[in-house]
Amino acid sequence: MHAGTEQLDGIFQALADPTRRAILTRLGGGPTAVGELAKPFDMALPSFMKHIAALEQSGLIRTAKSGRVRTCTLEPSTFALVDGWLNAQRRIWTGRTDRLEAFVTKDSK
Amino acid sequence: MHAGTEQLDGIFQALADPTRRAILTRLGGGPTAVGELAKPFDMALPSFMKHIAALEQSGLIRTAKSGRVRTCTLEPSTFALVDGWLNAQRRIWTGRTDRLEAFVTKDSK
DNA sequence: CCAATGCTTTGCCTTCTGGCTAACTATCAA
């Protein structure tokens, strides 16, 4: 459940685009077909598909085709990787803060 | 304290690079001079400075120059914006899950 | 079977990224 640095590259890259974040938000409401997802965006389909591809490659969504319709689904476990990295960072600074606090407090014991 | 979509672009973009994430991790141990920070990386200084600039522009770090030394410091509040976005997303799906659960359960009332 | 629908593939274009070298500026130390 620990994210490789390479996977984080892809995930953060995928998140670094407003269109893609909007797609994720939309998918929060449940699985949706590509065509349906694309409607709100003023963008040619091939361009839109690149965003879908980026999201899928990063693992943030899964997609499956049934007949001629491709449906996209959120993959929450990948979000957890981001969360994990964030928490790991925080553990580093709070660790330091704790040591700092210990240092500051140590003459009162 | 709510992140504009534009700021998130920059933040995620900044995080989408292993060098920059490594810098952040290093800064978790406390403020550090650019030269010191740069040592572990096999990269020319101007290239390295671009990473510093990206991190500073995104708000993930602050930097200040004293004499000829520029020192970098983590800016934890910016990490909170990422966390905020992540939680907002989760609120969306868990909201849906709750409603789904309510639906599934509603005939038992 | 034919047309419409829903993606896919191809190929092209512009801008942004991340790297470099070389030359420059501004301290600090002797």
Add this chain to the structure above:
DNA sequence: TTGATAGTTAGCCAGAAGGCAAAGCATTGG
């Protein structure tokens, strides 16, 4: 004051990113 140190500025480059239009290929509805 002169040399070493710590960044900075300028300019170049290759490759990735994000957009497009046009043509292609399977379903599906009639």
